Amino acid sequence: GQNIDQPTEMTATEGAIVQINCTYQTSGFNGLFWYQQHAGEAPTFLSYNVLDGLEEKGRFSSFLSRSKGYSYLLLKELQMKDSASYLCAVHMFSGGYNKLIFGAGTRLAVHP
């Protein structure tokens, strides 16, 4: 089976830094995505990692260790609008088909 684990909820203060972890055990791996989802809205793409290491994109960075089955999303200079759910998703290619397997998501609440 496929297993992707993320913390259910996190809280942080405006202006601070927060790290959201994701661990995965899947039968295949072609890359890892992070999506942001505000309540009642569609997920939107944040980052993608396929090689080990850190990918930086403005206030958001994402790290991947394939040998450890581990990724994290780092959010710097938190703003109130960053309050949302953050979804970790593993890209698998199996039997000629692409799929994303999603974790349950981490709800982040940013407080003043």
Place this chain on the structure above:
Amino acid sequence: DGGITQSPKYLFRKEGQNVTLSCEQNLNHDAMYWYRQDPGQGLRLIYYSQIVNDFQKGDIAEGYSVSREKKESFPLTVTSAQKNPTAFYLCASSITRDRVYNEQFFGPGTRLTVL
């Protein structure tokens, strides 16, 4: 503007009725996907399709059916056999069916409530 549209945003149905959720994309993407999201949970894959006239069951296909007669369209029917149909339904598409970068773009979702 290119994108994915889902209609309607909110849908109410009586128990025992079939209902079809619309998903259209004008991104010229090959692959399309249907997900279900329940409160506080992640996305679970219902069905996916990588080319016209071909589709595969996802992890929770029971009680659902789909068709892919056109590249642009991937409607989902929630049948009366689906025991707990009330949920947020998301449609997505991606550019390629090859084993490469598979970013998925999502529609705005349809919130289905069965009374």
